[in-house]
Amino acid sequence: MMKKLSKMPESLKPVHFRFCPGCGHGILHRIIGEIIDELWVREKTIGFAPVGCAVFAYDYFNFDVIETAHGRSPAVATAMKRLLPDRLIFTYQGDGDLAAIGIAEIIHAANRGENFSVIFVNNATYGMTGGQMAPTTLIGQKTTTTTQGRDEKATGYPLKVSEMLATIDGVSLIWRTSLDLPKNVISTKEAIRKAFQYQLDGKGFSLIEVLSPCPTDWWMSPQEALSWMRKNMIPVFPLGVIKDKYSER
Amino acid sequence: MGKIVAATGNEAVAEALRQINPDVCAAYPITPQTDMMQRFASFVSDGKVDTEIMLVESEHSAMSACIGASAGGGRVATATSGPGLALMWEMLYVASGMRLPIVMPVVNRSLSAPLNIHGDHSDAMGARDSGWIQLWSENAQEAYDNTIQAFRIGEHMDIRLPVMVCLDGFIISHSIERMEYLDDNVVKAFVREYKSLNPLLDVENPKSIGPLILPDLYHEYKRAQHEVMTKVKDVVLDVAEDFKKISGRSYGLFETYRLDDAEIAVVILNSAAGTAKDIVDEFREKGIKAGLLKPRLFRPFPYEEVAHALKNLKAVCIMDRADSFGGYGPLFMEVSSALYPLNDRPIMINKIYGLGGRDFMPQHAEIVLDELVEIVKTGKFKTIKEYIGVRE
Ligand SMILES: Cc1ncc(C[n+]2csc(CCOP(=O)(O)OP(=O)(O)O)c2C)c(N)n1
Numbered sequence: 001m002m003k004k005l006s007k008m009p010e011s012l013k014p015v016h017f018r019f020c021p022g023c024g025h026g027i028l029h030r031i032i033g034e035i036i037d038e039l040w041v042r043e044k045t046i047g048f049a050p051v052g053c054a055v056f057a058y059d060y061f062n063f064d065v066i067e068t069a070h071g072r073s074p075a076v077a078t079a080m081k082r083l084l085p086d087r088l089i090f091t092y093q094g095d096g097d098l099a100a101i102g103i104a105e106i107i108h109a110a111n112r113g114e115n116f117s118v119i120f121v122n123n124a125t126y127g128m129t130g131g132q133m134a135p136t137t138l139i140g141q142k143t144t145t146t147t148q149g150r151d152e153k154a155t156g157y158p159l160k161v162s163e164m165l166a167t168i169d170g171v172s173l174i175w176r177t178s179l180d181l182p183k184n185v186i187s188t189k190e191a192i193r194k195a196f197q198y199q200l201d202g203k204g205f206s207l208i209e210v211l212s213p214c215p216t217d218w219w220m221s222p223q224e225a226l227s228w229m230r231k232n233m234i235p236v237f238p239l240g241v242i243k244d245k246y247s248e249r
Numbered sequence: 250m251g252k253i254v255a256a257t258g259n260e261a262v263a264e265a266l267r268q269i270n271p272d273v274c275a276a277y278p279i280t281p282q283t284d285m286m287q288r289f290a291s292f293v294s295d296g297k298v299d300t301e302i303m304l305v306e307s308e309h310s311a312m313s314a315c316i317g318a319s320a321g322g323g324r325v326a327t328a329t330s331g332p333g334l335a336l337m338w339e340m341l342y343v344a345s346g347m348r349l350p351i352v353m354p355v356v357n358r359s360l361s362a363p364l365n366i367h368g369d370h371s372d373a374m375g376a377r378d379s380g381w382i383q384l385w386s387e388n389a390q391e392a393y394d395n396t397i398q399a400f401r402i403g404e405h406m407d408i409r410l411p412v413m414v415c416l417d418g419f420i421i422s423h424s425i426e427r428m429e430y431l432d433d434n435v436v437k438a439f440v441r442e443y444k445s446l447n448p449l450l451d452v453e454n455p456k457s458i459g460p461l462i463l464p465d466l467y468h469e470y471k472r473a474q475h476e477v478m479t480k481v482k483d484v485v486l487d488v489a490e491d492f493k494k495i496s497g498r499s500y501g502l503f504e505t506y507r508l509d510d511a512e513i514a515v516v517i518l519n520s521a522a523g524t525a526k527d528i529v530d531e532f533r534e535k536g537i538k539a540g541l542l543k544p545r546l547f548r549p550f551p552y553e554e555v556a557h558a559l560k561n562l563k564a565v566c567i568m569d570r571a572d573s574f575g576g577y578g579p580l581f582m583e584v585s586s587a588l589y590p591l592n593d594r595p596i597m598i599n600k601i602y603g604l605g606g607r608d609f610m611p612q613h614a615e616i617v618l619d620e621l622v623e624i625v626k627t628g629k630f631k632t633i634k635e636y637i638g639v640r641e
Contacts, residue, residue, distance in 0.1 A: 051364070055364065067361075067362065067363075067364055069332065069361060070332065071307070100306040100307060101306060101307040101336075103306065126278055128280075129278035129279065129280060129283045130278070130283060130284070130287070132278045132283070132287065132304075133304050135306065144287045144290070145276060145278070145286075145287055145290040145304050146290075146294075146304070147290065147291050147294040147295075148294045154302075154304075155304050
């Protein structure tokens with residue numbers, strides 16, 4: 001008998017993901033499931049599903065999940081965490097959810113230093129609605145609402161939410177990672193684990209921005225999408241820890 | 250003469266907007282409207298319109314942008330659905346209170362929770378009291394025609410009010426049907442050059458728009474909004490008459506179908522009316538005098554005209570694709586108010602159907618008409634309000 005080295009985390013339901021081929025959401029769900037298992041907190045975790053491609057988070061996570069209106073998770077999570085301070089509470093938000101319609105909520109939750117964790121998935125587009133321009137869309141990137149490429153004169157620049165939030169005193173941890181390479185997937189896991197640990201230690205607001213491929217709405221193969229991320233996205237959204245209030249320097 | 254095409258509801262309305270070529274459009278995606286404004290964004294990129302398009306960060310900002318552009322003197326449009334319309338709520342009242350003739354196709358969608366992307370009328374019914382004119386459309390042709398007429402109605406110098414054009418999410422927005430487009434120059438001539446009323450930056454006559462008005466005059470201001478609504482019906486009919494000249498298609502305040510000598514009828518909005526008409530035909534073949542009334546102008550509601558059209562019925566079922574929980578369906582409330590002044594009125598019942606995109610099937614219309622036959626026979630009804638097509 002061969003020894004089974006890997007299995008589904010208990011924090012994920014034994015079902016297949018229905019994401020598009022090459023989508024980053026599946027990898028990220030898996031990482032989150034593994035960390036929650038490893039921290040032994042499944043029974044006290046509450047997830048916040050976004051409106052966006054990750055809307056079905058409740059079909060995949062094997063713990064309680066609440067669905068909020070588009071962009072409103074940080075406000076809802078604020079109150080839930082204050083009522084239930086011993087739970088692990090995380091919001092899972094796309095760049096449309098967090099950086100467009102919900103930008104006010106995230107800024108104020110960060111400013112209050114709320115003690116929950118945010119997983120911010122940046123795929124440079126509104127995936128669910130079919131690839132429209134998001135605030136994070138790159139200059140020149142073609143989307144269904146910028147068919148000639150994003151023109152900064154009409155629609156502004158890719159919004160660097162993480163850098164912006166890092167200027168806020170209430171924030172403890174902000175770290176940008178990527179899903180383009182195995183080593184970056186590993187550091188994504190490290191980052192999210194740290195965010196969850198900060199929350200469990202009562203250290204306040206943390207946000208992990210994860211650059212994530214969307215081959216479907218980038219009109220690319222999964223392989224091309226990964227190279228495109230490295231070539232175009234990472235230079236605009238550089239990886240690494242952006243703020244860590246508790247790092248020993 | 251125009252051309253015959255196969256188009257979806259979204260495509261048809263986007264085409265109307267292209268022909269009208271507004272000065273400013275705000276675009277923010279939401280299913281099932283998304284591909285309407287997305288198509289329009291392509292018209293902008295391809296240089297087919299001169300419109301300034303604003304890709305905003307939410308519907309609240311979309312309507313705010315429309316208010317800015319309209320108050321600044323432009324012809325303005327945007328489109329939305331369900332939760333998007335709900336998020337605009339605050340701004341809807343600002344647009345109508347400022348008397349800005351913004352045109353907004355609403356691709357009807359349900360509201361959360363539970364989250365649902367499919368068609369029902371909860372969104373527009375929730376915006377019923379916002380001071381917007383509402384035109385409802387059975388199919389892509391009507392959505393196209395209503396969009397074109399909406400500009401003329403809202404921009405009429407006696408009216409100056411924003412207009413919603415409602416069409417059913419997915420059922421109409423995403424299905425392809427045969428329809429007719431008018432020629433670009435015909436549409437252009439029909440909607441005419443935009444004239445702004447009270448343009449800003451008129452240094453000789455400086456103005457404030459939307460100022461703080463306390464109990465001293467707010468009440469009068471709102472009465473003015475009520476009064477302008479009383480003029481809308483006539484304008485809708487005048488515009489429809491002009492529209493008939495260019496299209497050959499007739500529009501009124503509502504459509505009646507085999508209603509003249511009917512004894513029983515359904516009152517029903519939008520796409521489901523098409524399904525119900527087939528069943529009315531089947532009942533007619535059986536010798537039962539069935540008919541139908543499909544409202545087109547829902548705000549302002551044409552109470553006297555509806556009462557007149559329904560007064561000879563023995564029983565009528567008003568069918569709602571939205572619920573006012575704890576109350577009757579919104580269409581029922583209007584129709585029963587319309588019939589109230591009559592001394593002799595039909596028995597009225599209310600069915601709630603098709604929420605969250607539940608299909609309205611021919612057999613649902615059959616059940617309803619059968620029940621009306623029974624009511625006429627016995628003179629009795631079991632309940633006023635009831636859900637149909639429910640999985641038990
Ligand atoms: C009030 C409101 N407006 C618009 C929408 C439509 N909508 C659904 S998902 C979405 C964008 C999601 O993009 P993102 O957050 O980047 O997540 P992704 O789908 O790319 O994972 C939008 C605009 C909505 N559901 N509610």
